[in-house]
Amino acid sequence: MTLPRSEPALEVIDLKKAFGGMMVTHNVSLAIRPGERRLIIGPNGAGKTTLFNQISGDMRPNSGEIRLFGSDVTQLPPYRRAHLGLSRTYQIITLFTGDTLEHNITLGLLGLRPSRWQMWRPLSFYRDLATEARRVLDAVGLLHLAGHPVSEIAYGEKRRVELAMALAQKPRVLLLDEPLAGLSNTERSQVKSLIASIPRQTAVIMIEHDMDTALDLAETVTLLNYGKVIVDGDRDAVIADQRTREVYLGV
Amino acid sequence: MKWIGAALLAAACLLPPLLAGDFYINLASQILIAAIFALSLNLLVGFGGMTSLGHASYLGVAAYLSALLTSRYGWGHGAAAVISIAGTTAMAAAFGVIALRATGLGFLMITLALSQVLWGLAYRMSDVTNGDNGIAGLTRPMPFGISLDSAASFYWFALAVAALAFAMMAIFVSSSFGSSLQGVRDQPRRMAALGFNPWMIRWITFIYAGFWGGVSGLMYVYYNKYIHPTALSTTSSAEALLGVIAGGSGTLGGPVAGAALVLLLKNYASAYVERWNMVLGLVFLFIVLVMPSGIVPGFGRLLAAWRRRWR
Numbered sequence: 001m002t003l004p005r006s007e008p009a010l011e012v013i014d015l016k017k018a019f020g021g022m023m024v025t026h027n028v029s030l031a032i033r034p035g036e037r038r039l040i041i042g043p044n045g046a047g048k049t050t051l052f053n054q055i056s057g058d059m060r061p062n063s064g065e066i067r068l069f070g071s072d073v074t075q076l077p078p079y080r081r082a083h084l085g086l087s088r089t090y091q092i093i094t095l096f097t098g099d100t101l102e103h104n105i106t107l108g109l110l111g112l113r114p115s116r117w118q119m120w121r122p123l124s125f126y127r128d129l130a131t132e133a134r135r136v137l138d139a140v141g142l143l144h145l146a147g148h149p150v151s152e153i154a155y156g157e158k159r160r161v162e163l164a165m166a167l168a169q170k171p172r173v174l175l176l177d178e179p180l181a182g183l184s185n186t187e188r189s190q191v192k193s194l195i196a197s198i199p200r201q202t203a204v205i206m207i208e209h210d211m212d213t214a215l216d217l218a219e220t221v222t223l224l225n226y227g228k229v230i231v232d233g234d235r236d237a238v239i240a241d242q243r244t245r246e247v248y249l250g251v
Numbered sequence: 252m253k254w255i256g257a258a259l260l261a262a263a264c265l266l267p268p269l270l271a272g273d274f275y276i277n278l279a280s281q282i283l284i285a286a287i288f289a290l291s292l293n294l295l296v297g298f299g300g301m302t303s304l305g306h307a308s309y310l311g312v313a314a315y316l317s318a319l320l321t322s323r324y325g326w327g328h329g330a331a332a333v334i335s336i337a338g339t340t341a342m343a344a345a346f347g348v349i350a351l352r353a354t355g356l357g358f359l360m361i362t363l364a365l366s367q368v369l370w371g372l373a374y375r376m377s378d379v380t381n382g383d384n385g386i387a388g389l390t391r392p393m394p395f396g397i398s399l400d401s402a403a404s405f406y407w408f409a410l411a412v413a414a415l416a417f418a419m420m421a422i423f424v425s426s427s428f429g430s431s432l433q434g435v436r437d438q439p440r441r442m443a444a445l446g447f448n449p450w451m452i453r454w455i456t457f458i459y460a461g462f463w464g465g466v467s468g469l470m471y472v473y474y475n476k477y478i479h480p481t482a483l484s485t486t487s488s489a490e491a492l493l494g495v496i497a498g499g500s501g502t503l504g505g506p507v508a509g510a511a512l513v514l515l516l517k518n519y520a521s522a523y524v525e526r527w528n529m530v531l532g533l534v535f536l537f538i539v540l541v542m543p544s545g546i547v548p549g550f551g552r553l554l555a556a557w558r559r560r561w562r
Contacts, residue, residue: 056444082446094441096434107434110427111446119428119459126427169445 007070009034009203010055010086010173015064017047017054017227024050025061026227032173035200039218039235040207043247047227048207049091052175055205056088057081068173082111087171089162091178091207095150101161102146105133108165133168140164140194156187163194174198176206180213188213215239223247264410268403276402277474278518282511283406283413284470289494289506290420291463296492297501298424299456300436301351302359304488305366308346309464311483312369313339314472318386319379328392336465343461347454366488373480385479389472405474412470416463421503423459432456493531497538499545508546 008031017025024047032038040048053059055066057078066074068084076084096104106129110116115126123129137143140160145153150161159179166174179195180188192213198204208214215221221238223231231241238244267279288310295301313335320331350361373380380386391399399405423429434442435449443449472478481487490513498509516534521527542549 058440058444077448078440078443079446079448082444088444090441094438096437096441098437103430107430107442108445110431111442116427116431116447119423119426121427122422122425123427123430124425165445 007034008032008067009036009069010205011065011067012051012055013065013067015051015054015066016062017050017059018062024227025054025064028064028224028227028229030222030229030232032203032205034172034203036203037217037219038203038205039214039221040205040224041209041211041214041221042224042230046224048224049177050227051224052088052177052205052207056086056175079111082169085172086175087166087169087173088175089166089177089179091181093155093158093162095158095161095165097151098149100147100149101137101142101153102130102133104150104161105136105164105168106130108168109133109136112169136164136168139167141190156183156190159183159187159191160194163191167198171202173203173205176204176208178207178209180208180210192217268406273402276406278514280402280406280409280474282514283409284467284474285491285494285510285514286507287413287416287463287470288467289491289498289510290416290503291460291467292491293495293500293506294420294423294432294456294460294463296495297499297505298429298436299432299453299460301354301453301457302492303350303362304359304485304492305346305350305362305364306460306464306491307483307485307487308362308366308369309339309343309461310468310471310487311366311373311478311480312342313465313468314478314482315373315380315386317469317472318389318478322386322389328390332392332469335469336462339465339468340458340462343458343464344454346461347457351450351453351457363485363488366483366485370480370483370485373483380480383480385477387477389476389478391473391476399473409470409474412466416466417503417507420463424503428452428455493535497535497545499547499549502545502547505545505547512546 010030010032012028012030015025015028016023028051040051042048050059054061057073057076061074064074065072068081068086071084073081073084096107106123109129109132134143134146137146140163142157142160142164145157150158153161163176163179176195179191183191188210195204195206195217206214206217215235218235220233221235222229223238223244225247230247231238231243267276288306292303292306295303295306316335316338317331320326320334321328346362346365349365350358353361374382376382391405393399394408397404399408424432431442431447431452435447435452439449471482491510494509494513495506496509497512498507499505512534513531516531517527520530524530538546
């Protein structure tokens with residue numbers, strides 16, 4: 001594909017979503033450049049996760065448009081968006097608890113490969129999938145647990161599997177929904193360096209409450225409140241903005 | 252240990268025709284047929300998380316199609332078998348589109364309703380199906396010119412088909428597609444986000460289960476040489492579902508053990524107790540209370556615990 005350099009990786013145009021009479025996404029517009037590091041902040045109930053759910057396709061907006069690398073995906077189901085290079089993680093850990101870590105990552109790899117339709121050949125025959133899954137686990141420092149079921153590992157490790165499953169797909173746009181939630185300080189710095197090491201081909205959009213850690217990772221920040229974009233721009237400008245203080249400190 | 256298990260299984264499969272009388276050989280054949288049926292239902296219930304109460308549709312329709320084509324229209328068994336299976340599979344494709352509009356309880360109710368429609372048709376369309384009289388006087392096929400009329404020869408035939416069915420379904424659930432199916436059962440939303448099409452995966456499984464349901468229906472009508480609307484009844488679907496759950500849904504051995512249990516109880520308990528369904532109910536209750544995940548996983552755990560103690 002020959003796209004002009006300036007084309008956004010992800011573009012959200014005038015998105016609206018209401019639950020009954022309550023507007024949870026209120027004319028939201030965003031443009032994310034390829035490789036950008038964007039942090040989305042806002043108080044609880046600001047509509048951050050709802051916005052993610054619309055971008056990933058789990059939820060349909062009432063109106064507005066979502067574009068991935070220039071193509072309109074507003075009406076596409078989630079799995080079609082995944083094939084266009086979109087990947088996400090969940091705020092509530094969503095893993096295959098009875099399966100091994102390796103199998104979890106393998107499913108992530110399989111999702112984008114035509115061999116996922118293969119019915120006559122055991123999955124274990126695909127040695128390349130296993131090798132790749134173990135390489136991904138190694139990259140997040142969990143190779144030693146590859147053969148353990150997810151139900152047996154610690155919470156912080158599950159967070160990293162959650163991230164690894166998305167990274168295995170080598171997405172071009174990655175949505176991270178509170179990747180640091182519930183982690184201890186040590187785990188937090190592990191996940192932080194993991195996110196920092198995500199290659200630059202991937203645009204990362206992250207919802208996170210832990211500002212100390214998250215702001216280091218972000219280049220640009222969007223502040224949401226009551227479903228509206230309040231401030232949007234370079235990190236330092238958004239932090240310094242008077243409106244940010246109003247939302248967070250009520251001053 | 253694994254080899255002992257395999258040897259025991261092989262002995263259990265090979266011995267009936269050598270040692271037992273016709274009654275037991277026939278019972279073994281019935282168990283094999285019920286096992287194919289339960290295995291196919293288990294693809295939906297155990298591996299797909301789609302609890303169906305209408306799986307008798309595929310058994311019954313394949314059996315009726317074969318019965319009608321061979322008796323009324325005088326077709327050969329080969330062509331009749333192909334058309335019966337193809338017709339049943341096509342029906343599964345259509346039923347799947349309807350049933351998969353819902354999940355969970357809604358899915359169960361739609362499968363139940365569709366099978367009730369077929370059951371009603373089998374009863375009421377008596378100029379085609381002979382209604383409550385059923386279709387009698389059917390014959391068994393003669394593959395490669397070998398007669399299947401003796402109990403032993405039919406048993407070998409049933410064993411071969413059951414072994415093939417078991418192998419095909421075992422490969423199916425361990426394949427990439429089988430892993431996708433189990434992923435969609437456990438985390439449909441995550442699977443969609445990873446690039447899998449949950450609906451398509453469920454639909455293809457539904458069709459595949461219908462195909463093997465049809466195969467078991469063919470075997471059923473070959474064995475009985477007779478077909479009656481009860482083959483399409485809810486009882487027929489429920490018995491198989493009971494077998495799958497009692498044996499252990501989502502395992503490969505479970506449906507086989509469950510089907511054997513249901514048929515053994517049916518044949519033995521009914522000789523002593525008039526209300527044998529009550530006995531079946533009590534046994535089922537016992538299993539659910541003591542081994543909620545089914546006989547096969549339950550005994551697996553017992554065996555593991557026993558081995559740990561003796562080590």
